[in-house]
Amino acid sequence: MDNKKSIVTKLAFLSVSFxxxxAYAIQGSLPQLxxxxxxxxxxxxxxxxxPSFAVMIFVxxxxxxQSWFHISDKKIIMLGVFIVxxxxxxxxxxxxYGIVLASRLVLGAxxxxxxxxxxxxxxxxxxGNERAQMLGWRAAAEQIGQATTxxxxxLLLSSFGWRQSFLVYALAFLVLLFFAARVPDDSKVEAAEEKEEKQEAELKEAVEGEDKGKISPVVYLLILFAFLLVVDYVGMENRFSGVAVAIKGxxxxxxxxxxxxxxxxATLGGLFYGSIKKVMGFGTVYFGLILMAISNFLFAYGASHRSFVMLVIGLLLIGFPLQLVSPLIFNLLPDLAPANRQPLITSMILIGFNFGAFFSPTIAEWTNHxxxxxxxGLSLAAPFVPYGIGLLVIALIIFIATRRQAKKN
Structure with missing residues (x-):
C-alpha cells in the first residue's frame, strides 16, 4: 500500500532524524561524568x-x-537506529572510560x-515541493531531536544521576518500532535504481561533453571555515555545563x-536564513560572524565575572548566527567547481564540519594551554575570547578578499 502522503508515515520518516x-544529549552530564x-x-x-569521527567513516x-550485502534503505536505517x-x-x-568511549564510537557508527x-x-x-518540504522538516527534526534529548x-540526571541520563537512548527503540511499522519496505528500489542509472548517464555525458574544470582553492578555505565554526559552536556546548557548575556550585x-x-x-536561524539573505545578500556572512563573535565575548565575560545571566545569553545567542553562516557555505559551492565535482566538494565541506566537532576538545585544550x-572551572571559558577575535578576523579577510575580487571584475 502506498501511504507515503499519510502524515503518520511522514512522521515515521522524520523520527529517525530526530x-x-x-550524541549531544549528555553534554549537561559532563561535570558529573x-x-x-x-x-x-x-x-x-x-x-x-x-561519535562525529565514526560518522565520517560510516557515511x-x-x-x-548496502551494495555488498544487498540491504534495502529501510533495513540499513533500522540497523543504524538499533545500534544507536x-x-x-x-x-x-x-x-x-575506555569502554564508555568505545561505546560512543559505536554510537557514531x-x-x-x-x-x-x-x-x-x-x-x-x-x-517537487513535497520533497523540499520533507527535507526541510528533516533538518528541523534534527534540531528538535537534539533539544528534546x-x-x-x-531531567534524568537531576532525578537519578549521570548513569541514568544515558537512558535517553532508549528512545531509539521506540523510533525503531515506529519506523518499522509505518514505513513500507518496498522503498521504491526499482525507481531508485532507474534514477541512479539516469544520474550516472548524465554524469558521464557531463564529464565527456564539458570541460572538467578545476575545484577552486576557495573550497579549501571554506572547509577550514566550516571546521573553525564548529570548533567554536561545539566547544561552547561542551564547556557550558562545566562553567555553570563553577558559578552555581x-x-x-x-x-x-x-x-x-x-x-x-539555531532552529530560528535556519528558518529565517532565506529571509535575512534576501535582504542582506552576502552581507549575511558578516552579520552572522559578528553575532557569533559577540556571543563568544558574552560567554567569556559571564565566566570571568561569575555572571550566570551573561553566560547564558552568550550560549543562547551562538546558535542563531551559526545557522546563518553555514547554509551560505553550501550556497557558494555551485560557483566553485563544475557540476560533476559538486558531490565531492559537498562531502568535503561535511567532513570539515565533522572534523571540527571531533577535534573541538583538543583545540580548546591547546588554547587554554x-x-x-x-x-x-571558570577558566574553561578562556578560549572564547580568542575564538571571538578569530571570527572577526575571518570576517575582515572575507571583506578584503571580496572587495579585491569586485575591483578585478
Whole structure:
C-alpha cells in the first residue's frame, strides 16, 4: 500500500532524524561524568564529539555495505537506529572510560550507517515541493531531536544521576518500532535504481561533453571555515555545563535545559536564513560572524565575572548566527567547481564540519594551554575570547578578499 502522503508515515520518516543528533544529549552530564570516571576535561568532552569521527567513516561505508550485502534503505536505517539504542545505553552499566568511549564510537557508527539513507529515501519517495518540504522538516527534526534529548537527559540526571541520563537512548527503540511499522519496505528500489542509472548517464555525458574544470582553492578555505565554526559552536556546548557548575556550585544539574533552549535559536536561524539573505545578500556572512563573535565575548565575560545571566545569553545567542553562516557555505559551492565535482566538494565541506566537532576538545585544550589557563572551572571559558577575535578576523579577510575580487571584475 502506498501511504507515503499519510502524515503518520511522514512522521515515521522524520523520527529517525530526530535521533541523529542525540550524541549531544549528555553534554549537561559532563561535570558529573568527569568526576565519576576520574578523567580530564578534554577526555570528558571527547565523549560527546567522538561519535562525529565514526560518522565520517560510516557515511562513506554505508552505501558500500548496502551494495555488498544487498540491504534495502529501510533495513540499513533500522540497523543504524538499533545500534544507536544499544550503544547509547552501554555507559549505564560500566565505569571504565575506555569502554564508555568505545561505546560512543559505536554510537557514531550507527548514526553514520543511516544518516545519508534517511535523506536519500525521502528523495526517492517524494518529488517537487513535497520533497523540499520533507527535507526541510528533516533538518528541523534534527534540531528538535537534539533539544528534546538534551532536556530528557537533563531531567534524568537531576532525578537519578549521570548513569541514568544515558537512558535517553532508549528512545531509539521506540523510533525503531515506529519506523518499522509505518514505513513500507518496498522503498521504491526499482525507481531508485532507474534514477541512479539516469544520474550516472548524465554524469558521464557531463564529464565527456564539458570541460572538467578545476575545484577552486576557495573550497579549501571554506572547509577550514566550516571546521573553525564548529570548533567554536561545539566547544561552547561542551564547556557550558562545566562553567555553570563553577558559578552555581557542584550540585547544579540544570545545564541541559539551557543547552536545549540554545537549539531553539539555531532552529530560528535556519528558518529565517532565506529571509535575512534576501535582504542582506552576502552581507549575511558578516552579520552572522559578528553575532557569533559577540556571543563568544558574552560567554567569556559571564565566566570571568561569575555572571550566570551573561553566560547564558552568550550560549543562547551562538546558535542563531551559526545557522546563518553555514547554509551560505553550501550556497557558494555551485560557483566553485563544475557540476560533476559538486558531490565531492559537498562531502568535503561535511567532513570539515565533522572534523571540527571531533577535534573541538583538543583545540580548546591547546588554547587554554597557550593562554596559560587551567582546564577547569571558570577558566574553561578562556578560549572564547580568542575564538571571538578569530571570527572577526575571518570576517575582515572575507571583506578584503571580496572587495579585491569586485575591483578585478
Amino acid at each position: 535521533m541523529v543528533t542525540s 568527569k568526576a565519576a570516571l576520574h578523567i580530564t576535561q578534554t577526555q570528558s568532552e571527547y565523549l560527546v564529539t567522538t 562513506v561505508l554505508s552505501p558500500l555495505l 539504542g544499544l550503544a547509547g545505553l552501554v555507559p549505564m552499566f560500566v565505569s571504565n 550507527g548514526y553514520g550507517l543511516y544518516n545519508s539513507q534517511a535523506i536519500s529515501m525521502i528523495s526517492v519517495w517524494y518529488e 538534551l532536556f530528557i537527559a537533563g 557542584a550540585s547544579y544539574t540544570g545545564s541541559s535545559n539551557f543547552l536545549s533552549l540554545m537549539l531553539i535559536g 597557550i593562554m596559560g589557563q587551567p582546564q577547569a
